[in-house]
Amino acid sequence: MKDSEIIGLFFDRSERAVSCLDKQYGGIFRKLAYSLLSNKEDADECVNDAYLGVWNTVPPKRPEPLVPYVCRIVRNIAVDKIRRSSAHKRGGLNISLEELGDNIFSSNKVEDELDTKELSIALNGFLSTLDKDDRILFVRRYWYCDSVKAVAKLLGITANNASVRLSRLRNDLKEYLKQKGVEV
Amino acid sequence: MKYEKLSQALDGIDDKYLLEAADIPAVANKKYTFVKWGAAAAACAVALSGGTFALYSALSGGTGVQYEEDSPALGVVDSSTALGEESKGVEECDSDRHSQVVDSSTALGEESKIEIVEVSSAEDVGEFDSVLVDEEGYDTAQQLIDASDSVIKAKVTGISFALYDPESGLPTDNVYNTGYTESTAFQSKNDLYTLYDLDVTADFKGDNAEHLIFKVYGGYNSEKYLDGQRKLYDNDTGPIPVYVDFPKLQTGEEYLFFLKLSDKETTPAIYDIVNVCQSVYDGDISEINSIDDVKELF
Incomplete structure (x- = not known):
């Protein structure tokens, strides 16, 4: 349908x-x-x-x-x-948020001062630079909050491989945000 | 909630990206073609002492699974292609892989000498799907032993099957069905595992009970066990995945196992394989009586 x-x-x-x-x-x-x-x-x-x-x-x-x-x-x-x-403190949302937030923000204070709209625009810009697999990996992990194991299975890669790629993506995002002038 | 604003910002991710990530079933259901199957099979099945103890250390390329589509993959090989087109020119041999001996030199790249024809019996037709894994192997016996919680000689006393939730890794009897439906068939299935009951006859590493179980993803390629598997993994769910490179263990036979603990809370304890190709040695183990003998296998 x-x-x-x-x-x-x-x-x-x-x-x-x-x-x-x-x-x-x-x-x-x-x-x-x-x-x-x-x-x-x-x-x-x-x-x-x-x-x-x-x-x-x-x-x-x-x-x-x-x-x-x-x-x-x-x-x-x-x-x-x-x-x-x-x-729900240790639910999937908080786990994935902390994984992403701890990597891209230097402190909670910085996060508090963020302009969410500006960050949304930057996130979409960052996603547009990724190839399809990396984009799906990022969105599944940080929007759909899939576990690393689940997203690895979905993409047909090992959990270890998924972790490494996610780590690179977080670093790339941090760099991207700096380049775009988003205070992190 | 920590990172409240980050959560709000994530909510602004464009619909097209959410849809792209949500719409994986349609992509993942496509068939995949495995290239250089012969090379991978040989690399994964180097014979040692007359057995088929695989040494992934011999892998030097051509081991990955390649796909027709630039898309996410499940690693499930289109068996018709893998067994048909890619294996053309390969000498026919006994479908029981345990009887095969491959010169280790073939694993280093001389594809023309490969004499493996895997999963080629009539039992495969339609019911089983060959699954290859792209995983790192261990270069030395010590590495393999170090990666294992248990190194044992044991007799297989029973073979059974169970469904496990892919997310939690727990048997489905105890966990919530996370809501997969037919429309998300790519991962709607709980995973089928084959469970092997073992009676330990000698242990070389680990605090092992006399009786334990280890589990391997996928089914067991045999008509004998088909009904049991189909009760859990019905025809609508599709072909039963079976690791190409995992030996077909026989009840009553003794093997050398390299296992890691999965769940010690159960009785008996449940173990996983260390990896697909190196967890079971099915050659002659009569002379293996110590951990030093195990090291000699490499």
């Missing part, structure tokens, strides 16, 4: 809309929620809340492609849960 057909079901307020969305992409959303939260029940709840969010926003929105849109909702709900609960 095409994204436009699923969106059409939401526009029609069809009861099938959520089930079709789940059938088509549910695995991606639950995997993302679980990677972020590292807890089954919370991950399920997060995805259900995200579906409710889609139901409430489509229409009027017509998000195409659909997957990133729903993934963002899942991620935002998960981040909110993490903020509210110390139980």
Whole structure:
């Protein structure tokens, strides 16, 4: 089923809309929620809340492609849960954030003074310079918060190889940010 | 939350990059062609003392898996290509790899002398997919021993199968199914592992119990065990992956193993292989009675 057909079901307020969305992409959303939260029940709840969010926003929105849109909702709900609960302190999100943040920022204070919009632009610029494999590696690890082992498996490389490549990517990002005048 | 602003900035990553990373199933389902299969097989199967104890140290090139697409790969080889086109001109021999002896010189690049035809029996057709791994081997016996938690002689007393969650590395009975579905079939499967029960007959390194289990990713290429594997890894899931370079161990037979501990909390303890090519020596081990004898194998 095409994204436009699923969106059409939401526009029609069809009861099938959520089930079709789940059938088509549910695995991606639950995997993302679980990677972020590292807890089954919370991950399920997060995805259900995200579906409710889609139901409430489509229409009027017509998000195409659909997957990133729903993934963002899942991620935002998960981040909110993490903020509210110390139980998720060692979830996948914090682990991957710390791995990236500890490498590119010289201190927490620097991070506090960041302009997030400027950093977003810089991150997209950096990603545009990477080849496809490295870009997927970076995004899977730091946006989807896959474990190193999982992302290595996904790319058909060893975990050790993935770690080394991620380390290089973090260093390259730090250099890139410096070149672009982003204070790190 | 530490790095709150970094998290917010990451949220600004463009949709096209998120979609590219989320859309891997469609890419990864493509077939791959393994190039220079013969060279890799030879490099991974240098005969020693009549056995097929592989020495990856002999690898000097041509060992990687190459793919038709510039895309992420799972390392699964299109067996029809690997066994058909790439092995043309290779002399036919017994499908049981353990009976084969390869001159070690062939592993150093003389492809024309290779006499291995791997996974060529009728059992392979359709049910099993050959998997090659691109991994570093150990150059010396000491390195291999150092990498192992257990170096033992042991008899295989049983072969069974289990599903493991690829993320947690735990048996699926105990873990949450992370939500993979048919639409994400590239990694929707839990991993099938073959479990080998061992009775230890002599131990040269490690604090080993009399009985232990070790597990190897993938299935066991045999009609005899097919039903058991298919109960866990059904036809819809696809061909059962099997390491090309891992020996087909037989129950009742004794081998020399190099293993690392996976889970000591279970009874018996569960071990992993150190690597695919060097974890089992299936040559004559009757004269191996000490760690020094093990070192002599290299």
